[in-house]
Amino acid sequence: MSAENLQPTDEVKAPVLHHVNLKTSRLSEMIAWYGNLIGATPNFQFEGGAWLTNDAANHRIAFLATPDIVDDPDFRIHTGMHHVAFEYPDLDDLLLTWERLDRQGNKPHFAVDHGLTTSFYYVDPDGNSVELQVDNFGDWAASTEFMRTSPDFARNPIGVPCSPRKMLEARRSGVDPKDVERRAYAGAYPPDDPYDGRFGKAA
Structure with missing residues (x-):
């Protein structure tokens, strides 16, 4: 300028x-x-x-x-940041990352198909939530349009909990990534155990 x-x-x-x-x-x-x-x-x-x-x-x-920084035992119910997110270019990278972390014993506290993204959330050593995601449309303009106009998203803006393990098994059986994402949003890969979204007090 x-x-x-x-x-x-x-x-x-x-x-x-x-x-x-x-x-x-x-x-x-x-x-x-x-x-x-x-x-x-x-x-x-x-x-x-x-x-x-x-x-x-x-x-x-x-x-x-x-030295002045101390843990807050009630931070889950205090105002502040819930999570920070990092995006992968495709579903396979996200699923392979889940598998690598799972082998280490690092499991997501929440795995969900939001409709616009597939997202796995992890807890860092301080208790902060970190989201690893992929854009289900592969196009920010398309996922933005979905968020703004989809009746399904308006009815359920949090999304559908899913099992990363079942999604990876589906991919390895030959299911197309877009079909895996669509099926996850339809509830085809439910988690084996309930998740903790860390939206408030611990269950």
Whole structure:
């Protein structure tokens, strides 16, 4: 933009989300956990924090760690962030990530087909929820239109709980990814056990 075009404006300049910053009392555990979950590595760390990324950005996740930070036993029922989300390019990457984490004993606290996305939610060492998702349409414009106009979404905006294991079995049997996603939303792959969406007090 040239200097002469820098005139006062009421236009909202829309930025893109760059990173999230979490306070933690478990810095080393958090660095290792996010490294294992999404391949995030520190570009810089010291005793008071760290800045991690899994792409070309200087950081996508920041941690602040000071001696004053303590756990909140009631954080689940306090106002604040519920989760942060990371998106995969396709369902297979999401399912293979689920399988890798499952072998390590890291199971999602919630797995759901939201209609617009298929999403698996995990709990980090501090108790924060982290969503791993894939856009069911492979097109943000299409999934946005679904969110805005679908009667099914309006009736059930949370979505249909699903079993990642059953979805992966379906893919390995030759079911097309789009069909797996559609069947999940129709309830064809119910979870074996109830999930905890962590929307309030523990059950």
